[in-house]
Amino acid sequence: LASSGRSMKQFDELTLNEYLDGTLDAATRQQVEQWLAESAEAQAMLADLQHTFTALAALDDLPLTRDLAAAVVAQIETEETAVTPAWMHLLLGGQLLAVMGMIIAIWPDIQIRLNSSRTILLTLMTQVSWPEFAIGSRLAAWRTAVWEQLQFNPPTLDLAAGQWGLLLSLAFLAWLAGNRLLFSEDTH
Known part of the structure; x- marks a missing residue:
């Protein structure tokens, strides 16, 4: 032992x-x-x-009343070779367009806030300067030059409050469908 x-x-x-x-x-x-x-x-x-x-x-060996192996193999093969339907690509494109539309719609508000931040930042940067480098004024000049080149005024989208709700609802439905949450069958 x-x-x-x-x-x-x-x-x-x-x-x-x-x-x-x-x-x-x-x-x-x-x-x-x-x-x-x-x-x-x-x-x-x-x-x-x-x-x-x-x-x-x-005990006697009982034959199976149903052979599930073929059904399981067939289900695995269909899941592995499932092709994304063409309408899913259209929904993804719709989602991207909806997001771009929302960004374009709220761009004027974003630009107003960026401009007010720019003014505050320029004021702060011009107040900071070292005698031999004058870094604050140089950075402010560079930032102004770059900012002037990046000015972008997209077309605006003016909608009534009810129309915004409709647009957001449609975007939400497109998101649900694109993520296969809307048109999916619950198999459980």
Whole structure:
């Protein structure tokens, strides 16, 4: 027992199962046989396992009423080869157009806030200057030159409050359909 590192208390039903199957090595098999000779509990466990195996062997093999393997394989193949329908691409394009439309619609507000931030930033930057570098005024001049080149005035979209709700609702429906949440069948 000391050579294998297992005490008799470490043997369990799995070891007895291996003993019945004949898969144990010779040394472990001898230890299990010694355990069976010394322990009434082990003998009871072995008798219970033998009874279970005998009962299982006596059962008839029943044929399956339905073979699910073909259905499972077919479902896996259809899921792996599923092609995205063309209308999904149209919905994605619709989503992108809706987002671009929203950005164009709110661009004037964004530009107003950027211009007010620009004024505050320019005021702060001109106040910061080091005597030998005058970094604040140089950065302000550079920022003004770059900002003047980036001026963009897109067309505005003026809608009544009810029309905004309709536009947002349509964008939400397009998002739901594009993410396959609207036209999906619940299979559960």
